Amino acid sequence: GQVIHLADYRPTDFVLERVDLTFELDPTETKVEARLIFHRRPGADIAAPIVLDGDELTLAGLLFDQVELDPSRYDATPESLTVRDLPESAPFELTITTIINPEANTQLMGLYRTGDIYCTQCEAEGFRRITYFPDRPDVLAPFTVNIIADKDANPLLLSNGNFLGGAGYGPGKHFAAWFDPHPKPSYLFALVAGDLGVVEDTFTTMSGREVVLKIYVEHGKEPRAAYAMDALKRSMKWDEERFGREYDLDIFMIVAVSDFNMGAMENKGLNVFNDRYVLADPETATDADYANIEAVIAHEYFHNWTGNRITCRDWFQLCLKEGLTVYRDQEFSSDQRSRPVKRIADVRHLKSEQFPEDGGPLAHPVRPTTYREINNFYTRTVYEKGSEVTRMIATLIGKDDFNKGMDLYFDRHDGQAVTIEDFVKCFEDASGRDLTQFSLWYHQAGTPLVTASGGYDPAAGTFTLSLEQMVPATPGQSSKEPMHIPLSLALFGENGGKIEPSSVSGAEYSGEVLHLTDRAQTAIFHGIGSRPVVSINRSFSAPINLHFDQSPADLARLARYETDHFARWQALTDLALPNLLKAARDAREGKPVACEATFVETLIAAAADESLEPAFRAQALALPSESDIARELGGNNDPDAIHAGRQAILKQIADAGKSIFADLYAAMTRSGNFSPDAKSAGLRALRNSALTYLSYAEQTPVRAKAAFDAANNMTDLSHALTLLAHHFPESAETGQALAAFRDRFAENALVIDKWFSIQAGIPGAKTLERVRALMENSLFRRTNPNRMRALVGTFAFANPTGFGRADGEGYHFLAGEILEIDERNPQLAARILTSMRSWRSLEPTRANHARAALSRIEQAPNLSTDVRDIVERTLK
Ligand code: BAL
Ligand code: ZN
Numbered sequence: 001g002q003v004i005h006l007a008d009y010r011p012t013d014f015v016l017e018r019v020d021l022t023f024e025l026d027p028t029e030t031k032v033e034a035r036l037i038f039h040r041r042p043g044a045d046i047a048a049p050i051v052l053d054g055d056e057l058t059l060a061g062l063l064f065d066q067v068e069l070d071p072s073r074y075d076a077t078p079e080s081l082t083v084r085d086l087p088e089s090a091p092f093e094l095t096i097t098t099i100i101n102p103e104a105n106t107q108l109m110g111l112y113r114t115g116d117i118y119c120t121q122c123e124a125e126g127f128r129r130i131t132y133f134p135d136r137p138d139v140l141a142p143f144t145v146n147i148i149a150d151k152d153a154n155p156l157l158l159s160n161g162n163f164l165g166g167a168g169y170g171p172g173k174h175f176a177a178w179f180d181p182h183p184k185p186s187y188l189f190a191l192v193a194g195d196l197g198v199v200e201d202t203f204t205t206m207s208g209r210e211v212v213l214k215i216y217v218e219h220g221k222e223p224r225a226a227y228a229m230d231a232l233k234r235s236m237k238w239d240e241e242r243f244g245r246e247y248d249l250d251i252f253m254i255v256a257v258s259d260f261n262m263g264a265m266e267n268k269g270l271n272v273f274n275d276r277y278v279l280a281d282p283e284t285a286t287d288a289d290y291a292n293i294e295a296v297i298a299h300e301y302f303h304n305w306t307g308n309r310i311t312c313r314d315w316f317q318l319c320l321k322e323g324l325t326v327y328r329d330q331e332f333s334s335d336q337r338s339r340p341v342k343r344i345a346d347v348r349h350l351k352s353e354q355f356p357e358d359g360g361p362l363a364h365p366v367r368p369t370t371y372r373e374i375n376n377f378y379t380r381t382v383y384e385k386g387s388e389v390t391r392m393i394a395t396l397i398g399k400d401d402f403n404k405g406m407d408l409y410f411d412r413h414d415g416q417a418v419t420i421e422d423f424v425k426c427f428e429d430a431s432g433r434d435l436t437q438f439s440l441w442y443h444q445a446g447t448p449l450v451t452a453s454g455g456y457d458p459a460a461g462t463f464t465l466s467l468e469q470m471v472p473a474t475p476g477q478s479s480k481e482p483m484h485i486p487l488s489l490a491l492f493g494e495n496g497g498k499i500e501p502s503s504v505s506g507a508e509y510s511g512e513v514l515h516l517t518d519r520a521q522t523a524i525f526h527g528i529g530s531r532p533v534v535s536i537n538r539s540f541s542a543p544i545n546l547h548f549d550q551s552p553a554d555l556a557r558l559a560r561y562e563t564d565h566f567a568r569w570q571a572l573t574d575l576a577l578p579n580l581l582k583a584a585r586d587a588r589e590g591k592p593v594a595c596e597a598t599f600v601e602t603l604i605a606a607a608a609d610e611s612l613e614p615a616f617r618a619q620a621l622a623l624p625s626e627s628d629i630a631r632e633l634g635g636n637n638d639p640d641a642i643h644a645g646r647q648a649i650l651k652q653i654a655d656a657g658k659s660i661f662a663d664l665y666a667a668m669t670r671s672g673n674f675s676p677d678a679k680s681a682g683l684r685a686l687r688n689s690a691l692t693y694l695s696y697a698e699q700t701p702v703r704a705k706a707a708f709d710a711a712n713n714m715t716d717l718s719h720a721l722t723l724l725a726h727h728f729p730e731s732a733e734t735g736q737a738l739a740a741f742r743d744r745f746a747e748n749a750l751v752i753d754k755w756f757s758i759q760a761g762i763p764g765a766k767t768l769e770r771v772r773a774l775m776e777n778s779l780f781r782r783t784n785p786n787r788m789r790a791l792v793g794t795f796a797f798a799n800p801t802g803f804g805r806a807d808g809e810g811y812h813f814l815a816g817e818i819l820e821i822d823e824r825n826p827q828l829a830a831r832i833l834t835s836m837r838s839w840r841s842l843e844p845t846r847a848n849h850a851r852a853a854l855s856r857i858e859q860a861p862n863l864s865t866d867v868r869d870i871v872e873r874t875l876k
Pocket of ligand 1: 123262263264265266299300303322
């Protein structure tokens with residue numbers, strides 16, 4: 001594939017007026033007839049031909065204004081259809097016939113089969129695998145879709161928009177027609193056909209229109225769609241109340257399918273979901289599953305305005321819809337659940353997933369300027385950092401102006417395909433603030449490092465804070481400009497209570513936000529009567545690394561009385577990290593590992609503090625992960641030493657807090673009825689956390705096995721199984737529990753995914769053999785992306801000691817798998833391969849093995865563009 005540059009963007013020469021599609025569905029020979037009405041864009045070159053995109057297509061017929069076109073006027077290849085000698089300005093119609101094979105479509109892009117269902121995935125460039133088309137997001141048109149299929153096998157025939165009608169169509173067949181009046185780009189097209197069960201409900205919008213809601217799932221799974229339906233209705237209501245956005249069709253449909261590359265897809269009026277983000281009941285779904293379902297249902301629904309009504313001009317603008325929509329779903333979940341706990345979870349995720357991306361060979365700006373394969377840009381940076389950039393706009397200009405800017409965006413750009421510049425302009429116009437420097441967040445990759453140091457002058461009553469920022473070099477960007485970094489900041493007294501400065505000089509400080517705009521800046525806080533304890537980057541107001549040398553005593557103070565609970569958690573993390581880093585170093589040198597007392601005491605006090613939410617306390621007890629420690633260590637990393645050091649610290653906390661953990665575990669007895677709400681989930685999380693520490697202290701699997709046997713919901717059951725498998729892998733209890741779990745859930749694919757992924761995550765060098773054996777298990781399905789992600793993905797992404805075993809066999813195993821997956825599903829292969837992104841920070845022996853494995857992939861013949869792009873960038 002060639003490199004695409006943002007700078008080369010040009011509007012199309014032809015305007016698409018209308019699309020009329022007819023599908024005659026057949027598993028191996030589906031006939032697609034596309035009637036497309038175009039006219040030449042005023043001002044476009046009158047000699048220009050029209051060039052339509054294709055991907056592995058064969059042209060089976062071409063009419064021009066209903067008449068067969070002379071072959072001298074067109075060229076068709078699998079990748080494009082070019083038609084010449086077109087009218088200067090009059091509209092004309094092309095009728096294009098293609099024959100496609102859904103059964104053979106293992107890429108899961110375009111029209112494919114999942115089980116006995118026909119379904120589509122068109123974002124980003126899947127529509128061109130269905131018919132020749134101007135397959136780019138700035139070409140918008142209303143679509144009419146006619147679907148013809150066998151009636152028995154496909155009682156359901158679905159597409160976007162409103163249902164026009166249906167009828168019999170010859171022996172054994174029927175048809176249905178759909179019309180979507182909202183002009184849309186092809187990536188939002190969807191078609192589903194087959195035999196599915198349905199859950200139905202209605203929602204009355206704020207203007208009083210009744211919308212029919214339908215969630216389609218496999219027959220028999222209808223009860224498991226109830227929570228998704230509830231989340232959908234709450235999302236619809238929230239978008240009306242928070243952003244004034246109302247739904248705009250008569251019907252909103254969700255279809256859950258089991259073979260899907262992404263999490264879900266926001267096709268207009270017809271969302272298609274990976275079934276793991278729809279199906280839930282207490283017996284089979286964890287609290288995390290429920291939270292994810294709520295978030296993904298909301299995310300796809302919110303795209304109806306941020307993505308569908310206002311879409312992207314080109315794929316470089318992907319963060320326009322994704323960053324904003326992640327921000328919206330995070331806000332939704334914060335309002336539905338606990339805001340600080342949601343923020344902690346989101347920041348944890350950002351740091352463990354996006355920071356390594358931003359600090360490695362795959363780093364790219366939130367709004368990139370080049371790509372070779374757009375599928376590889378559905379990244380944590382575009383999504384999660386994109387959300388953080390939106391959040392920073394709200395922090396910078398304040399909530400009122402942010403709301404005004406959003407209203408302006410919806411008013412000004414409804415029905416358009418726009419850019420990040422258009423988006424930012426709305427907030428500049430709403431607030432009167434110049435966001436030019438701020439916009440560097442879209443254009444400069446890399447996580448900024450802010451170094452802070454403070455000094456108190458009692459005589460002058462001033463506190464002086466010196467700040468420096470540095471944005472690391474990233475691929476293609478060797479030198480960076482200083483960014484506009486909004487730092488939420490507050491000063492506290494040594495015994496708590498906020499200290500309000502009388503004035504601040506040297507930096508703008510308003511609404512408790514300090515604006516860092518220069519490379520180095522000194523802010524002086526005046527009128528400070530006693531030594532302050534400073535809290536910087538509260539609520540993680542900016543996605544940065546902060547180096548601020550605070551004493552353990554001050555961190556312990558913040559952990560106790562910061563009014564922002566996110567900042568309390570941050571203080572606990574900042575107390576933990578030096579201990580974990582030292583433990584990793586000591587373990588590597590064979591020295592005994594010891595933990596600082598302030599840290600252990602503060603942590604245990606937080607765990608026991610009944611004034612805090614249980615979910616918060618559970619978050620506090622979940623120490624930074626091994627990959628977090630690796631990132632902080634920065635290089636020459638030995639995963640075994642990191643693991644050993646962290647385990648030693650956990651054991652010391654467990655021993656020190658044993659009686660408290662025992663009390664917690666006993667006190668948090670299960671209530672009779674399961675409820676997936678956030679409060680109940682928090683109680684389960686804290687109880688399970690106590691169980692983990694107790695088991696570390698006791699060093700036997702007995703209590704975990706008892707918890708496994710007593711569990712009445714999947715959260716407790718899978719937690720107990722994970723504890724058994726990860727900490728007592730060789731025990732008889734673990735063997736029994738794994739077997740019992742498999743037998744009980746063998747028929748439930750989503751639960752069996754957990755069974756695979758728990759085992760793939762067992763620390764240590766032996767797990768590779770287990771993973772290999774599991775691939776031969778009768779429950780394993782190579783062709784199912786969820787299953788592949790559960791086993792191979794978990795092993796590569798979430799098992800540093802197993803995947804990163806010293807002899808390099810883990811990396812070589814992955815190389816073999818990537819090449820195998822790539823033949824079938826390049827997108828999936830490329831995604832799993834990104835697990836190698838931090839290979840350069842390994843110690844030399846492992847790094848050499850990793851490089852050899854990557855080179856083996858790079859040198860393989862017939863690599864997909866997807867994998868070639870990732871492997872070459874990773875090695876560069
Ligand atoms: N647009 C792809 C799936 C999602 O982000 O919603
Ligand atoms: Zn999205």
